[in-house]
Amino acid sequence: MTALPSTAKVSLARTQLEVKEFFREREQLIFTFFFPIIFLGIFAAVFSSTDFGGGVTAATYFTPGMIASGIFLTSFQSLAVTIAIERDQDVLKRLRGTPMSAQAYFAGKIGLVLTTSIMQFTLLLLIAGLLLDVDLPTSPAKWLNFLWIFVLGTASGSVLGIAFSVVPRSGKAASAVVTPIVLLLQFISGVYFVYSSLPGWMRTVSEIFPLKWLAQGMRSVFLPDGFEAVEPGGSWQLGTGAIVLSVWLVVGLVIAQRVFRWTRRDAG
């Protein structure tokens, strides 16, 4: 008997299929892909005359938050919603009845998250840099930080999205269950507001969740060094951020492995 196609080959095919579907789904495209870009444009327009300190414009100030929230949307929200729908519509069940390996399925999801988030932040940076006159960092050290924060952010967001996909009771409810949670996290994590201006208790709550650390890490990359003093505690807290994101990554991985299922809950 001929050997099964290699997992690498099927993973690549899955990634291509996932990306194709993503860009054909209008809802996904707007609420996951273009949302941060639209919001950056709105904020830049609304606060066009506001000085956020040291000549930093609204566009500059909100760019890191939008990049962080984009990463969270393309990983957590995208996977939590689509996998819930795939489970409800028996896509997962159908796949389980074929020789496709589970690794190839998840590799396809990772491929989707990486492709969409890289395209998203590239587009965000192009718009910020070319249209909104945002000064982008030039030092390699800052881009190196960007790289590890991006990798940890997408990885933890992805495993948490896979785990959370079992929460919505139906595919139809998926968006309605996932989106408000993400929205809430964005508000308390300083994506839409100046983080240091949030009430102390709200900041304490946000410190539990990954998005706050993702946003703070991105601020360390895209804001002038002088802004570090404005952060609560007067530091970018990159070390703590790395630890919190890594803990979420490990916790998410363990939970995802335990709760992930190929069939609906009512399927016995």
Add this chain to the structure above:
Amino acid sequence: METETAVRVRGLVKRYPDKVAVAGVDLDIYRGEVFALLGPNGAGKTTTTEILEGYRRADEGEIDVLGSDPGRAGREWRARIGIVAQTTRDEPELTVAELVRHFAGYYPSPRDPDEVIAAVGLEEKRKTRSRKLSGGQRRRLDVALGVIGNPELLFLDEPTTGFDPEARRQFWTLIENLRTAGTTILLTTHYLDEAEQLADRVGVIADGRMIEVATPETLGGRGARTARVSWLAADGMREVRTDTPTAEVSRLLAEYGGEVPELQVRRPSLEDIYLELIGSTPKELEGALR
């Protein structure tokens, strides 16, 4: 290991918290045959099928599908089976050709995607996204995805539900071609004419038990095909079961001395036999059918 049976089941039991879905089913499906599993809703058809497909675990019993226990079988085993599940509405944004080609990539020796698309009659819909297909077209896409891996054993769960008569006949031709190509098929269906048309053997399942396994021609035993002569007597409709209907009719002719009111002579259809087997009246069954 090659065996004559593609499926061999002994004493299959599956319990759910609220009921026993399958209560000791035995089943043999020979290689190359089309086996139809008949039964009302809730009889245990789907549960049995899903255990054979590896989706559910049996609580008791020996199960052998293509030489393996489906609950433990791996990817090599799944490459040898094909599944067409009951209802599907997935992957709305992908086209027929994209889906069939993509699924071909999962298998070690798939059929040619273009040939499969042609075989299910979707050539004109190759570039149509699946959400724009009609119910019958969607079902044929499901069959295409089920057979693309060139399976030795194909599971078809109520494949023609919601088809118009012409689509059903086209579908039957497709299944007959698969059988000719040597594919073993387990078909579950509500439609008796479908079983009669396609199946080499029929198994009737009710209340989680296999009541009878036979060819469509011999289902219900010899007595089941006894002719029925009915007429309108003074006290209402009368029916007589007899092996000699002509003699019965001539006796009635003598009795009435002319036209016998509402005279009818008929052989029970497979449907009549089936209804008698599962012990339900046509009226009860109507509810189960829809």
